[in-house]
Amino acid sequence: MKKIRLYIYASAVILIGLVATLNNGCGKKESSAAGQSGRAIISAEKTSFNEVTSQLDPGGNFYLYLGTEQWLDGVSGKVSQWRQIFTAMPNINADDRANIDKVFDVVTRLIKDSGVEDVSGVGMSSIALEKGFYHNKSLVYHYPGKGSGFLWTIFGKQAHPLTGLDFLPTNTVMACCSDADLPLAWSVLEQEINQANLPQAQDWLAKWPDEFEQRTQIKWDQFLASLGGEFELVVTFDESKKIPVPLPSGERLDVPEPALLLITKVNDDTIFNRIDAALKDNSQVTRVDRPGLKMRTMPVPLPLPIQLRPTIASSGGYLFIGSSDTIVQEALAVKGGQKPGLQSTKEFKHLAQDMPQDGNQFSFVSQEFGRILFQVQKQMLALQKNASPAQTQWMQSLIHTNQAFYSYTVAANTAGGWLTVGNGNRSAAQALLIPLVAVPAALSAIAIPNFVKARETAQRNACINNLRQIDAAKQQWALEKGKQATDVPTWDDLKPYLGRIPHCPAGGTYTINAVDEPPQCSVPGHVLPP
Secondary structure, three states, rough: OEEEEEEHHHHHHHHHHHHHHHHOOOOOOOHHHHHHHHOOOOOOOOOOHHHOOOOOOOOOOOOEEEEOOHHHHOOOHHHHHHHHHHHHOOOHHHHHHHHHHHHHHHHHHHHHOOOOOHHHEEEEEEEEEEEEEEEEEEEEEEEOOOOOOOOHHOOOOOOOHHHHHHOOOOOOOEEEEEEEEHHHHHHHHHHHHHHOHHHHHHHHHHHHHHHHHHHHHHHHHHHHHEEEEEEEEEEEEEEEEEEEEEOOOEEEEEEEEEEEEEEEEEEHHHHHHHHHHHHOOOOOOOOEEEOEEEEEEEEOOOOOOOOOOOOEEEEOOOOEOOOOHHHHHHHHHHHOOOOOOHHHHHHHHHOOOOOEEEEOOEEEOOHHHHHHHHHHHHHHHOOOOOOHHHHHHHHHHHHOOOOOEEEEEEEEOOEEEEEEEEEEEOOHHHHHHHHHHHHHHHHHHHHHHHHHHHHHHHHHHHHHHHHHHHHHHHHHHHHHHHHOOOOOOHHHHHHHHHHHOOOOOOOOOOOOOOOOOOOOEEEOOOOOOO
16 A cells, blocks of 8 residues: 555656646747737747647637647656656655656656657637537647657557448447557557566566466457457437336336447457357357358347347458347448448438548437437436535536537547547537536535545544554553553553554544543544444
């Protein structure tokens, strides 16, 4: 626990020092005389203002540019400057000093390897395409030729056509798809753990491949090599079937029958073949083997309110894992052009206007999904009968509107960094400013009272532990000195058995009492249990 607290403390001070260092470096060398003369002031420091703002939309309800070039350039070196301050703290033993060095090594290396130092600017904008419907943009910018760290590569190196949209049925209510280079992520994890020289983490790293193989009968390297670097989650609703969802309030919420589908791009059939081999002796499994499709479905012999027939399939370089064979077949029918898909619906066409066709990630939330989520939020809020007014106000601020949220967003790794574009019924201003209001309210309404309560509990437990030690010392004193149950020792009598005189952490006063009576503390509630 001591080492954990030291890690947390060191990380917190690193962050404080980093902010202070950055603030010292962000001043502008601007001439006040030039400003008074009325002519335009030109920054004496290089910024990415023109590059970032050229990709934003002016004239809307929100527009932001934050230059980070002077802040983040060489920030790993600035962080390292604080190493001396930590290691020079008094009363630190050699082990703790070594741990502090490890913390700084890890933080410095992560900053360097991530590529965050290449970020030279951040921008956001929001403009209404129509009343209550907003076109939002955000850009994390780096200059062309920069951006070589894993921040710029793990989730896609180059934008491409959003083929994940081609699988979505018309009744899709939520979908998210992203590039993810898991072999690269694993290699980064290996490198960082080994360089950090953390024995426990290194031990886990060495054992994990063997544990994975024992559990799955697939070699870890073979599993990683089989993944194609694209993952998609799809949720559909069947409006013709309503499922009653009981709520803690005793009421029920009727929702359309949901179905779930996970789609993964693969390089081979390693995963499918392993699952197929595990199911080969199960006579209940329905098997489909035809050109371009291999599918296995396991019926669930339980009376469930929803259709549940776990299914795995392989087709066209993709692995499908669905809650039923129906959703898998629907996705393949949309992909093959036999059925219309989400892209043909009025709602998606409205959300997709002025949106990029290429990217590395996309997310879609329909009005129906947002409506049901909003209803659940309101129901859960209504159940908080014991919440204080401040807590209720904060929770309401998270909902903050009587309108269900819906959106379509695309993110792309471009030559100038990560560009995210989205359409929906909330502006970027709401997304950014609501948390700024909610966080202070949360701290005052939840975190502070909980902290006070936790501190009182910790003080009470520590005091009770002191009382146990005092009582044990009394018994030992009476046994060794041949004292009676009614004898009352002094602190000097007990000091040889206690080592030091304990003190109540809440400021209470201890009364030793006789041998046959438990010691007492003056603070209410600080009492030895019977």
